[in-house]
Amino acid sequence: MEFLSLNTLPATDELLHGILKQVSRSFYLTLNVLPVGVRDQMGLSYLFARAADTIADTDLIDRAQRLKYLNQFRAQFTTAGIDWNAIREIQTALIPHQKDSGESILLQRLEDCFKLYEACSVGDQERIRWLMEVLPRGMEMDLTRFPGESSSQLTALSTLDELDRYTYYVAGCVGEFWTRMVCAHRQTMANWNVPEMSAIGVRFGKGLQLTNIVKDIGRDLQNGRCYVPESLLAEAGLKPADLLIEASLPRFRPVLDQLIGLAMDHLDQGWIYTMAIPVSEIRQRLACMWPILLAGETLKRVAVAPDLLNPAVNIKAPRSVVYRAVALTTLTCANAFVATTYWDSLRKQIGPA
Template structure:
């Protein structure tokens, strides 16, 4: 594939597989946009294998471990052949959706990756491989047992799951930023210290707001030890009769998630103020996540029982505008984030 064809392949897939990511990534400077686009699509390949209803749990684990080995080998310089990729998408119908089409056409994606600078390519392969390994570990949780809802065992496992799904992305992006801009030691150390928490914050918000949809698939990515604290079980999360314990349960989860979002704002302040596009790329999802937590706190029972809570298109536009206004300044960004956080019902 030519460089032009590479970029066209990547650019065409992004809006098809994620509107939210497409919204944020357009703010990245050109020197980062293509590598981050490509990295995101590689992570999406792993995510598609994990989420696909057309792949059985045991087969998901096999495919994800195969992807992990491919990526680790690629990070060490090995070339990827078409035969190497066939086990990832064998038996998958590309007509099942854009995600599945991306999986089937993953050879094109590896061709794109092969054209990236060595340092960036190795960063992407390493962290995407780590993600695939972790998703393989948790793939069995999607298998329903005796028609009961399956959940994460405890908070430590919740953290571990969110690390593999999103903390790895935080590490990947941080290393890509450092590779591109060669930040000073203070900035680089601060970002590396907080990047895991940044990813956990965004993913934990997702695991809370996505409960109604996940319940329909027989799984909840929330910790059972916190449920037990409020005399709840995974199966009771959809029962409106348990309004008081559901409210307390959700409020505890949102408080924990909010601390990670606090870290995400601090992380953003380590990006030099001259890099307005990078700061905007980071600020938009954090503000959207904080606003979503506010909505979850306002409607905790609905968040569990359904229909799923979701911030409006008007709020997305408003928060994006606020990010554009405030993200260039550390003081302004912190002030606006604190104001937004204070709006959350207690």
């Protein structure tokens, strides 16, 4: 078992944090809640995941080229050394097309990110390498499974198994990665059964991704993507195109309730995961509590939203609710009774599937 910090000098640490501040100040602030010993590895992994996502989402470049650059990016984690020419090719092709300043900065600093990766311990490199082999499969699935860019080219997933596979690629694997990383670096986690807790961590990640799917359904439909499986829609007498009509929401509700119930079942497993974290690991507990509680607050609003299928609507917990959840759990030092009471209350408000 490895209990070492990222093998970096202070200047390297400053480099990573400088990039994170430039790319996403909100994520940088969230990152600071993580315990020492895993903070930098998680930050670097976030930058790589966001870079892969940026490559896949640059819609001003055709899909074949995006797939090429995505595979070129992923290959850097499987070869003996970094192909710096390949990195520069990605930068040259993609930077001019970025609308978001954070994504543009990230691509400009991509070489620095890989230098940080080279400075990681062998164990951390292996864990990040594993993540960057699995995570981009979800982005590749988006590019190949959904060939259109608009509602006129709408395509849906076929089955629940396909949805489950997709949620594993884009989020479930992060729970597995997280477990491996904290167990390698936090002495208090040494007694965890890594395979068992990784499996629960996978459920945690899937629950968060399903929450994103149901809250963003209107916008995804407009972009030609229906993550709601055709098999579920057929049970309600619906086709994917029916969801483009806002008046279809009442008929869609039973399907929505089923997806919300599935998300809640996954998040319940995430709560079990969180409560298994040693009491002394307050930072790690908070880092797990917050996304679950905010996902629950979001699902509560999704379940009753009258305009869910409207692509202009952005359903999320208001800032006051976010601040309340953060304050309550922080001021009580991630107390299990207080936080679980909050979660149970949310569970009842959302109701059974």
